[in-house]
Amino acid sequence: MKSYLLSPDKILTFVKELSRDGSLYYPMFEEGRTHLVRFDDAHEFKPDFAKIRTAENIKQFFFPSRDTVAKFPKDDVRQVDKRYLFGVKNCDLRGVDIHDRVFMGWEPVDPFYKERRDKTIMISADCPEPEDSCFCNLLGLNPYGDAVCDLNFTELPAGLLFESYTKRGEEIIDAYKGMFTEVKNDDEKARKSIREKAITKLSKINSKPFKKDLPARVEAADKARIRDARDECVECHACLHACPTCYCFLLSDYKKGKDIERVRIWDTCYYAAYARVGGGANPRSRIDERFWNRFQCKFDFFNKYENTLACSGCGRCLLGCSAKIDIREILWNL
Amino acid sequence: MEPINPYYPIPVKIKEIIPETPNITTFILDGKPFDFEAGQFAELTIPSVGEAPFTPSSSPYDDHMEFTIMKVGRVTDALFNMKEGDLVGVRGPFGKPYPLQNFKGKEVFIVGGGVGFAPLRSLFLALLHDLKNYKKVYIRYGARTPQDIVYKRLIPEWQKIDRVDLLMTVDVGDESWKGRVGVVTVILDKIPVDVKTSPSVVCGPPLMMKFSTQRLVEVGFKHENIYLSMEKNMSCGVGKCNHCRVGKFYVCKDGPVLTWQDVKDIEEPFL
């Protein structure tokens, strides 16, 4: 695959150019966490591409936590602007891949998701330094973008080394041809070595793979052990709100003047009322049932439906957990 | 072409309201917001209250749409406060219809309980529309008391139709009730159809579903020929929000009717 090098002195110009075409978000490190912030010419551009994924997952760009999806009795059209996500990580791309399947993979296509997806360019960055919470390697992912993204880059002393994965990616490279310089053999070698180091680090952090038949083990899990595993859960739902692959939502109607607005809100399957039906019957009235439903959904159901696991190994759930439950431990122990 | 908005409900007025029982009412809409096939369902919006899933109880061939609804909670309470001429919203059709092509030339054995007769009525009317295509249609229906029987105004006519065999039972009778007494399985004691080939269709409250299905399996209906209406919590109706998932199915998209073959390995599939 052809690579393109953007030398360090050109990065700001490139970002500025892109930000003229659409709002651009990049990772900035602040008080121990990385956040995606909007590029603004008036503020200093201080990206941190080497850090792992941002604290917040990126699904909010395509599937906001609160989104008006219809008006009644008369609907109207809502506009979405073009955006660039510059420097996101591969685990979050897996989240987008899962959402692509749910919202666009089968009929009906969700027009709100699709429009945001169509208007958002995703430029991912390598993770040279995976951290203890990262386990993308156990889900078959590399610590760099190699699908789903439009472009991916590796940060090198010589600049940002890009590769393109879509036609949109090609078009960007083409449009800014003049900014890129010739790629040397050494640049490609440096990239290779960064990637090897990152993969080695990940396999040290997570030396034990998940068992091949993980979905079947989740399906057949022993009830008593599930109860033990969830014993610590205090039902804060942090794991679910932080998760880039979770896609549960609820449609709620609100009165706005004479009209009604239908709002789509992130939901989580740990809520007691989540599956309750009219009259009060509830297939998952107990928390251990709901706790396990999350595992069934991600590792068994989604695998049956789409032949992939609905987890990216981003580690947000284990860092966010009030009870310090590590999803890896539960999966390893099955 | 721009994808249409699957979350937008089509506004339509309530034309007529027909109380069926003390807590079940049929709402007839002024027209037909969209075509559907028997077994497919819709999401009904009560403005500024919210929506809930219901299966039309009218014939897919009618030029209007009806729902027969039991009052059980927030959305249905609000609906029961509405009047003829009031505006509601409808989205659909969602899910898969009954596979009527598989019913051709066969005896169709329908088992219903309570308000579960609503979707079954739509199926029954669709079968009546082409009755010559089917060998015979059996209906076994159970309600709590004689007052709780839906479609009392229509059943006597249906019972007169050649090739239709309709039996009823009530859990608790009264002085006026001359029919069978007991839960729906009492009218499943004799099943006069060829169980090897016949399809059976069940819709009703969870316990009724459970015991009727047990009985149908026991007498030898093929597991893939037992069609069950799965009542699950739903929000989107289009296989996105995840609320209705059971086993490996989105009930709104892969159902709402699944077969016993599909759900028999699920623990308590009807809960």
Ligand SMILES: Cc1cc2nc3c(=O)[nH]c(=O)nc-3n(C[C@H](O)[C@H](O)[C@H](O)COP(=O)(O)OP(=O)(O)OC[C@H]3O[C@@H](n4cnc5c(N)ncnc54)[C@H](O)[C@@H]3O)c2cc1C
């Ligand atoms: C495919 C299908 C077809 C159906 N067909 C029929 C039919 O033909 N006739 C019929 O009578 N019934 C039918 N039902 C059942 C019907 O959908 C329920 O009775 C109805 O949803 C009850 O809604 P309710 O708000 O009145 O009840 P409630 O008990 O108030 O609520 C029902 C569910 O919605 C949730 N809920 C309520 N309020 C809120 C809120 N503010 N925010 C979030 N969640 C909330 C609750 O958790 C509960 O799980 C069908 C169900 C399905 C799935």
Ligand code: SF4
């Ligand atoms: S999980 Fe993998 S892709 Fe995600 S931040 Fe960590 S190393 Fe990067």
Ligand code: SF4
């Ligand atoms: S389950 Fe945890 S590790 Fe997996 S994608 Fe969700 S937040 Fe990340």
Ligand code: FES
């Ligand atoms: S109701 Fe939303 S997925 Fe089925």
